[in-house]
Amino acid sequence: MKRVFLAGALMFAPGILAAQGMASVDEALNSITEDDVRNRIALIADDSMMGRDTPSPGLEATANYVAGQFYSFGLKPLGDAGSYMQRYPLNETVWDLNASHITIGGTRLAAGEGFQVLFGRGSTGTISGNAVVVSGSFADENAASLDLTDKIVFAVVPTVNGDFEGRWPGLINSILRSGAASFVLVSQRSDEAFAAAGSFLERRSTVRAWAESGVGGAGYFEVRDSDVADALEMAGFDLAAARANPAAPITATPLTGEVSLELKQRIAGRASAPNVVAVLEGSDPELKDEYVVFSAHMDHIGISSRPNEDGDSISNGADDDASGTAAVLELAEAYSMMAERPRRSMIFLTVSGEEKGLWGSEYFANNLPVPTEQVVANINIDMVARNWADTIVVIGKEHSDLGETLNRVNAEHPELGMTAIDDMWPDERFYFRSDHFNFAQKGIPILFFFNGVHDDYHGVDDEVDRIDAEKEARIIRLNFHLGLEVANSDQRPRWVPESYEQIVNTSE
Numbered sequence: 001m002k003r004v005f006l007a008g009a010l011m012f013a014p015g016i017l018a019a020q021g022m023a024s025v026d027e028a029l030n031s032i033t034e035d036d037v038r039n040r041i042a043l044i045a046d047d048s049m050m051g052r053d054t055p056s057p058g059l060e061a062t063a064n065y066v067a068g069q070f071y072s073f074g075l076k077p078l079g080d081a082g083s084y085m086q087r088y089p090l091n092e093t094v095w096d097l098n099a100s101h102i103t104i105g106g107t108r109l110a111a112g113e114g115f116q117v118l119f120g121r122g123s124t125g126t127i128s129g130n131a132v133v134v135s136g137s138f139a140d141e142n143a144a145s146l147d148l149t150d151k152i153v154f155a156v157v158p159t160v161n162g163d164f165e166g167r168w169p170g171l172i173n174s175i176l177r178s179g180a181a182s183f184v185l186v187s188q189r190s191d192e193a194f195a196a197a198g199s200f201l202e203r204r205s206t207v208r209a210w211a212e213s214g215v216g217g218a219g220y221f222e223v224r225d226s227d228v229a230d231a232l233e234m235a236g237f238d239l240a241a242a243r244a245n246p247a248a249p250i251t252a253t254p255l256t257g258e259v260s261l262e263l264k265q266r267i268a269g270r271a272s273a274p275n276v277v278a279v280l281e282g283s284d285p286e287l288k289d290e291y292v293v294f295s296a297h298m299d300h301i302g303i304s305s306r307p308n309e310d311g312d313s314i315s316n317g318a319d320d321d322a323s324g325t326a327a328v329l330e331l332a333e334a335y336s337m338m339a340e341r342p343r344r345s346m347i348f349l350t351v352s353g354e355e356k357g358l359w360g361s362e363y364f365a366n367n368l369p370v371p372t373e374q375v376v377a378n379i380n381i382d383m384v385a386r387n388w389a390d391t392i393v394v395i396g397k398e399h400s401d402l403g404e405t406l407n408r409v410n411a412e413h414p415e416l417g418m419t420a421i422d423d424m425w426p427d428e429r430f431y432f433r434s435d436h437f438n439f440a441q442k443g444i445p446i447l448f449f450f451n452g453v454h455d456d457y458h459g460v461d462d463e464v465d466r467i468d469a470e471k472e473a474r475i476i477r478l479n480f481h482l483g484l485e486v487a488n489s490d491q492r493p494r495w496v497p498e499s500y501e502q503i504v505n506t507s508e
């Protein structure tokens with residue numbers, strides 16, 4: 001009988017061998033192929049998925065594809081009400097203009113008139129307290145040494161031809177990283193440019209429904225000289241003098257009197273987004289109640305406001321993280337084919353909302369479908385199809401004996417031509433920046449496979465034709481061996497005690 005392939009999901013339906021769970025380790029391993037990896041990434045990173053923003057129809061389509069694959073592998077659903085989907089709640093918020101103000105002494109500025117919101121989602125609450133005005137040359141190398149921690153920071157920024165110089169003044173990053181409570185640009189922008197910024201106030205933002213996004217760092221704002229010069233003078237800062245001397249050494253001048261930001265958003269609608277989760281039950285009567293979790297994020301950043309030269313504006317996220325999603329699928333397929341299943345149970349998880357701030361994994365870690373203490377490890381895979389062909393960075397090796405286990409497994413498989421190396425960028429704190437961190441905080445040892453960023457990172461050219469599927473297939477095989485070792489060994493992985501103390505949140 002001739003086979004007719006009707007839809008993408010059918011293309012990857014496993015063979016008879018898989019359905020019957022009859023495969024040897026080698027046969028299971030051989031199901032992990034370059035072609036499968038490329039085909040899966042091509043499907044997930046297809047333009048029709050529209051960049052898989054959270055929430056979006058493309059994300060839902062991706063989740064449905066993953067769930068369909070889990071079903072075809074014969075995996076047990078571990079989501080809501082016997083399904084593969086674990087949905088988490090989102091709120092859609094808009095700024096409450098009548099209840100949002102910036103106050104400097106006796107001057108009260110209204111949202112959309114006296115101040116604009118340049119960036120911010122979910123900000124709500126009141127910030128008051130120590131305020132400073134930063135002025136002078138932001139190119140001054142002393143900028144980084146100003147102590148702005150927990151302060152409301154007004155920054156007197158240069159304006160050129162009625163608008164900001166460049167896309168953002170260069171200091172913003174250093175101020176945002178300084179731990180400031182909030183950040184207000186003082187500009188001389190034209191009425192047109194200032195009014196145009198008001199469109200942000202009308203936009204709906206989507207935020208997690210279970211946690212208030214704090215006010216600090218969640219937004220930045222703009223006021224103009226004409227509205228605040230008098231108020232700042234009363235509070236001890238001479239704006240005209242600062243404007244007259246833009247090349248002066250950078251300084252932070254404390255303001256006297258009351259300064260506060262009252263920010264309020266109201267809920268304008270409700271939404272939700274999916275995680276997809278399935279389990280392969282372990283073969284050992286006791287150890288099957290322990291779980292190894294493989295995870296990747298299936299969401300990306302959606303449509304870009306900056307199209308490339310060809311007019312392409314879809315951020316496909318082929319490497320970030322269609323590659324990891326494909327890896328989780330290939331692993332799920334391979335393990336589910338095995339005649340002799342791993343001793344511990346294996347959970348396969350694709351989350352969403354990673355790009356928004358690790359939403360899906362946070363929700364999953366707080367709403368685990370199995371007892372937390374029975375999850376023995378999380379192996380997270382995010383961006384594994386670019387850069388070097390024979391090495392992969394694995395972050396978190398030093399924090400538990402999973403690192404040693406990986407080194408040993410890696411040494412046993414020289415045929416892979418793949419070396420798992422230590423974190424190359426400890427200063428970037430990647431350990432704290434992807435989904436595995438939500439597991440680590442719960443006391444679950446983790447490893448994070450990551451090939452590092454590249455020129456196409458979060459750009460519209462992170463496309464399937466730039467990925468190295470052959471390399472990724474070897475990384476997945478390494479993960480297969482690693483997962484098998486962790487699932488089958490008598491001892492569960494153990495933390496390095498100092499790391500446990502430093503990373504695990506024991507206050508709950």
Ligand SMILES: [Zn+2]
Pocket residue numbers: 297320321354382383
């Ligand atoms: Zn990612």
